[in-house]
Amino acid sequence: MTLSAATPEFIEKLMTALPDGTISEAPAGYLSEPRDLYQGTAACLVRPRNVEEVSIAVKLCYEYGVSIIPYAGGTGLVGGQVADIDPAPILLSVERMTAIRAVDPDNNTMTVDAGVILTDIQDAADQADRLFPLSLAAEGSCRIGGNLATNAGGVQVLRYGNTRDLCLGLEAVMPDGSIYRGLKGLRKDNTGYDLRNLLIGSEGSLGIITGATLKLHAKPAKMATAMTVVPSPEAAVKLLQVMQSALDGLVSGFELIHGTSLEFLADKLPDVRQPFADRPDWMVLIEAGGGEDARLDERMLSALEGVIEDGLVEDVLIAQNMQQRQDFWSVREHIPLANRAVGAVSSHDISVPVSAVPEFIQTGFDAIAELGDLRVNCFGHVGDGNLHYNVFPAAGLDRNDMLDKRVAIKKLIHDLVHQFDGSVSAEHGIGRLKVADLETYSDPTKLAMIKAIKTALDPKGIMNPGVIVRT
């Protein structure tokens, strides 16, 4: 597939077809991404105000064979929203599409434009006395179109699922500019292929999401949050089952935190308050939310005290107020920042079956130790089997001296994930970063289907070229 340059004639056509102020040069901030791994190019930035304007822009791109990079909040971690390709693509941002189109508390749904910031959706749900449970550290910047395009996970997947599970209907502009109007708020709709779920997680490679009908949940009347010291990842996995039974399946967050995370926090972000005076090797942050159960924290404490005798838990703190709850979460949420300040040699967003987590962690520790002076910081949503398994130089060594080991480390971890029947991208997607990994570790028939779908829906290959499928 040959892509065309966005010639002055093409830009002129775009400017004539769309209202004044829609097209501009792309400021530098749109051409980089959070980890500075990619630097993009763009012939121009297009910022439409509604689905019709998106459709006009995409139709012209289709006609001229000009490629498009869909852009929402710019927080993606696999380089999907920035592209250094020749000829330069247009960057199409949904940031001006920020309407909350409708809230239907009786149907437990909210219909929104793709450019609404995630926290604004959470707030709108709250005002309707409902919960939109998607929550992640980038929530003040990322937009729902980007969350859907990457099928974001976050800290409450255990109870409420990924973004995919929180979406009932979609509106999208397809690569030829046609509009798919699928904004239905139905829980049951067995009318052929599930196009909504095809577009969710497609990272802008099949079309541009312009609107969504989201699923709302009842607001838990009471939250209970605990920070626990556990002796090992084995104990953490057993504890998860104990807590789910004791709390009737109300556990919504179950985050494993490694001693190395705490060491990095103490070193790089000393203002983050650490819950235990003696730094433990392993902690688990547990959160549960209950409908009417005002005594949820008492039940949580009693369940945790019960397992201290069995050795599953060594120490417990229950949050007594909102400030303490925030302090606990602050520890978890600042780990990526501390990691960045230390500088990883190689980072991995992986998942394995929950039952395999302890063996995976230990096998990885042993294998990494054989590669040299390295240390692992391993933390994450262990209730979903999702770990951020990041490898750093040993204390006192510099990351730049170890970069020659990056390829070997990545291969080692990803081979191990494959061996444990896991996924080399649990949350962040494939983007441009993991295309080779997808090719290496996927089932061949899955790969063939992915390519066939891409070719059928985007025959000219203009939609986010190089993402998921190699061009």
Ligand SMILES: Cc1cc2nc3c(=O)[nH]c(=O)nc-3n(C[C@H](O)[C@H](O)[C@H](O)COP(=O)(O)OP(=O)(O)OC[C@H]3O[C@@H](n4cnc5c(N)ncnc54)[C@H](O)[C@@H]3O)c2cc1C
């Ligand atoms: C600090 C931090 C913490 C994070 N924590 C988590 C976490 O706990 N769990 C998790 O799952 N993820 C996490 N992420 C990743 C997060 O899920 C994504 O960054 C976010 O969902 C992307 O949204 P965005 O609006 O920034 O999209 P962008 O970064 O703008 O785009 C991401 C991808 O989606 C495509 N895209 C954007 N908008 C559209 C659209 N309207 N239609 C079609 N395609 C589109 C882009 O082309 C790109 O491929 C974290 C990221 C950061 C920076």
